[in-house]
Amino acid sequence: MTQKNALGIFRRLLLVLLTATVVGGFIGPANAEYGDIVINNYSDGAGMRPAVFPHWFHRIRFRCKVCHADLGFKFQAGGNDINMLKIIDGQFCGACHNGEIAWSVENCNLCHSGTPGTPTQVHQSTVQQLVAPKPKATK
Ligand code: HEC
Ligand code: HEC
Ligand code: HEC
Missing domain, CATH: 1.20.5 (Single alpha-helices involved in coiled-coils or other helix-helix interfaces)
Structure with missing residues (x-):
């Protein structure tokens, strides 16, 4: 070298x-705002794995306003009554996951990636994955 x-x-x-x-x-x-959000109002019941929305991943790419004002996402995990008809119609996730701004709806497993049975929630913060643990001082 x-x-x-x-x-x-x-x-x-x-x-x-x-x-x-x-x-x-x-x-x-660590702040719940930055954690992944599991959305499972209907998925389990429909035999799909729960949808996982990586909030941090999106939030560093778009302003809050894009989703929470322009696209009308309410600030509540599971509070938007999202379904596939709406997504295919270009609402909610479908405003971007349309094969233009982001990969399209056919990629079921990229969104439906949760462990079956996981309830709707703001999942554990991603901070731990982003920041390496500080080394411990040795005596
Ligand atoms: C861009 C993300 C995304 C993709 C891709 C996606 N879904 Fe979904 N889907 C969601 C979200 C979010 C919900 C709402 C979850 C809930 O509340 O349970 C949902 C809900 C559902 C539901 C339950 C509600 C309903 O509409 O019946 C089914 C079934 C479903 N998806 C099937 C699929 C299938 C099959 C595919 C692939 C052809 C797919 N999804 C692709 C995000 C996605
Ligand atoms: C790409 C779209 C997108 C962007 C950008 C975005 N959010 Fe979100 N946010 C969502 C979605 C989707 C949910 C979950 C809604 C659901 O489950 O129906 C959510 C949920 C939330 C929640 C509720 C979580 C809880 O505790 O229940 C808060 C608070 C929030 N967002 C704040 C913000 C802030 C602050 C920003 C900017 C720094 C931001 N969001 C940017 C899409 C976005
Ligand atoms: C404002 C636009 C926008 C909205 C709304 C949006 N996404 Fe995304 N999403 C993106 C973009 C852009 C990417 C990156 C695509 C790429 O890498 O090609 C992405 C990537 C993803 C990824 C992959 C993350 C990774 O680690 O690679 C998942 C999962 C995802 N979105 C789920 C969702 C779900 C579920 C919703 C609705 C609740 C949603 N998205 C709404 C724009 C959006």
């Missing part, structure tokens, strides 16, 4: 670490 290469890899590592720190700093303490 040349010295230049090694330096390049080091820089990239540093960037990843810095990004993790900055993102972690913005998030602050």
